[in-house]
Amino acid sequence: MDDICILAIESSCDETAAAIVKNGREVLSNVIYSQIDLHTVYGGVVPEIASRKHIEKINQVVDKALKDAGLTFNDIDGIAVTYGPGLVGALLVGVSFAKSLSFATDIPLIGVHHIEGHICANYIENKDLKPPFMALVVSGGHTHLVKVKDYGEYEILGRTRDDAAGEAFDKVARAIGLGYPGGPKVDKVSKEGNPEAIVFPKAKVNDSIYDFSFSGLKSAVLNYLNQAEMKGETIVVADVAASFQKAVVDVLVDHTVAAAKEYGFKEVALAGGVASNSGLREAMEEACSKNGVTLYRPSPIFCTDNAAMIGVAGYYEYIKGNRSDYHLNAVPNLKLGDR
Numbered sequence: 001m002d003d004i005c006i007l008a009i010e011s012s013c014d015e016t017a018a019a020i021v022k023n024g025r026e027v028l029s030n031v032i033y034s035q036i037d038l039h040t041v042y043g044g045v046v047p048e049i050a051s052r053k054h055i056e057k058i059n060q061v062v063d064k065a066l067k068d069a070g071l072t073f074n075d076i077d078g079i080a081v082t083y084g085p086g087l088v089g090a091l092l093v094g095v096s097f098a099k100s101l102s103f104a105t106d107i108p109l110i111g112v113h114h115i116e117g118h119i120c121a122n123y124i125e126n127k128d129l130k131p132p133f134m135a136l137v138v139s140g141g142h143t144h145l146v147k148v149k150d151y152g153e154y155e156i157l158g159r160t161r162d163d164a165a166g167e168a169f170d171k172v173a174r175a176i177g178l179g180y181p182g183g184p185k186v187d188k189v190s191k192e193g194n195p196e197a198i199v200f201p202k203a204k205v206n207d208s209i210y211d212f213s214f215s216g217l218k219s220a221v222l223n224y225l226n227q228a229e230m231k232g233e234t235i236v237v238a239d240v241a242a243s244f245q246k247a248v249v250d251v252l253v254d255h256t257v258a259a260a261k262e263y264g265f266k267e268v269a270l271a272g273g274v275a276s277n278s279g280l281r282e283a284m285e286e287a288c289s290k291n292g293v294t295l296y297r298p299s300p301i302f303c304t305d306n307a308a309m310i311g312v313a314g315y316y317e318y319i320k321g322n323r324s325d326y327h328l329n330a331v332p333n334l335k336l337g338d339r
Contacts, residue, residue: 008311011094012086021311080314084334158210193238
């Protein structure tokens with residue numbers, strides 16, 4: 001079988017990224033232009049600024065991905081692009097660029113679901129990982145517990161009812177003065193704190209045991225801070241961060257391991273930006289080891305938004321014969337499993 005090379009484009013939030021992936025598992029290039037410094041001053045991503053910067057950088061990023069891989073468009077079999085979920089303006093830049101490239105080069109176009117990309121990031125470094133397995137997707141906008149039935153076939157067992165885990169990290173980080181981006185900063189400060197110092201609530205959703213809820217936890221942290229301030233008590237930021245992180249991690253780990261046991265999965269994969277959190281990785285490793293489950297997790301560079309993961313997902317869509325036409329549009333609230 002001839003090698004299949006996919007050019008992938010990702011622009012769903014504040015990273016402009018392009019990559020070349022060969023045969024779904026080998027990354028020939030992975031270029032990421034991050035806008036974190038631009039948005040830090042605002043305390044979060046400003047959609048209009050993100051979209052404008054994508055327009056400025058996307059051509060350069062794609063060009064560099066091809067050069068780093070030592071390939072030209074003649075070597076490319078498919079163009080994969082994230083079309084949702086994400087910020088609509090940001091998505092539109094990537095989708096429009098990919099459609100234009102496809103039209104100009106006559107290379108097939110493949111629309112890719114962003115969350116599917118995160119799950120597929122696990123295939124890059126774990127060549128032996130194949131469906132079926134359980135995946136926990138944890139990012140700024142999503143917390144999903146997913147049964148991966150086959151390549152491109154998913155069943156959501158649990159999802160957040162309100163704030164995603166990453167969103168809660170950002171809001172708590174802002175409240176305790178750490179700023180943006182919240183996840184990495186809370187993770188770093190937590191190492192200096194006592195995770196048992198404050199007992200924060202761990203919400204359970206009665207009608208769906210695998211669903212998540214983090215808004216109550218976020219409110220509990222804010223209430224703790226307000227009460228401590230009113231009483232004139234000293235707030236130990238590291239203890240608050242560590243206790244908050246433990247409350248999030250405990251719920252994520254408990255739900256995932258319980259679901260893996262119930263459905264008989266011996267393999268669990270982490271995915272999404274929060275999957276790079278050291279507390280989550282360590283706790284999940286320990287819990288999986290105790291329960292005879294093998295844990296897979298991408299390197300941090302493949303946890304945060306990148307195009308290599310989109311290229312992997314695009315490859316498996318390509319070999320199944322799935323193609324997108326030029327009516328492909330950005331779908332900011334795209335659900336996993338939709339095409």
